[in-house]
Amino acid sequence: MHRIKLTINGKAFEHEVDSRLLLVHYLREKGRLTGTHVGCDTGNCGACTVIFNGKAVKSCMILAVQANGAVITTIEGMAENGLHPIQESFMDKFAVQCGYCTPGMIMSAYGLLAENADPSDKEIREAIEGNLCMCTGYQQIIDAIGDAAKKLERTKP
Ligand code: FES
Ligand code: FES
Structure with missing residues (x-):
């Protein structure tokens, strides 16, 4: 231990x-942060994506001991003061169906927009290439992330 x-x-x-x-199991079991989902046991689905020291990472590919000293944001941390603009855009653009992929998608989007405030559709596609969605066909998700980029730009001081 x-x-x-x-x-x-x-x-x-x-x-x-x-x-x-x-x-991912630490977050869900010890942290009770069950918004971070588990969709596979192969590191392929991206449902477990969180922000780890500023970068979007798959939390099933990291040991809890490797997170000693880390600063992590999960989907629960996004909505603490009302919905985050990325969450609003996912709703506005109908980018959520069953919702299983959604927390991971939103965390990947957050990681992208932290580094690139005005991503092209190609850059958005590349940022979510490790996140699988069985429902939406991806276009609404790409539209939502583009919309969120515009919203965040507008709220800059
Ligand atoms: S649970 Fe599927 S990539 Fe982590
Ligand atoms: S909304 Fe169902 S898997 Fe993406």
Whole structure:
């Protein structure tokens, strides 16, 4: 067992964890942050995507012990003061159907827009290429991320 300390959605967390525990299971079981989904056991679906030290990563590909000292944002951290503009855009553009992929998609979008405020459709497609959606056909998601980029640009001081 290893003791880890990390910050999730602005709050300090500290736990003893097994060395083989995956970060996604830590978030869901110890953090009770079940908005981070598990859609596969192969690292392919992206449903588990979170922001880890500023970058979108698949939390099933990281051990909890590797998150010691990390700063993490999950989908729950996006909506703390009302819906985030990316979440609003997903609703406005009908980018959500069953919703299983949605938290991971939104975190990948957040990671992209943090680095690139005005992405092209091609750049958006590349940013979500590790996120699978069985329902939407992707175009609404791409439209939503483009719409969110415009919203965020408008809210800049
Ligand atoms: S749960 Fe599928 S990529 Fe992480
Ligand atoms: S909305 Fe169902 S998997 Fe994407």
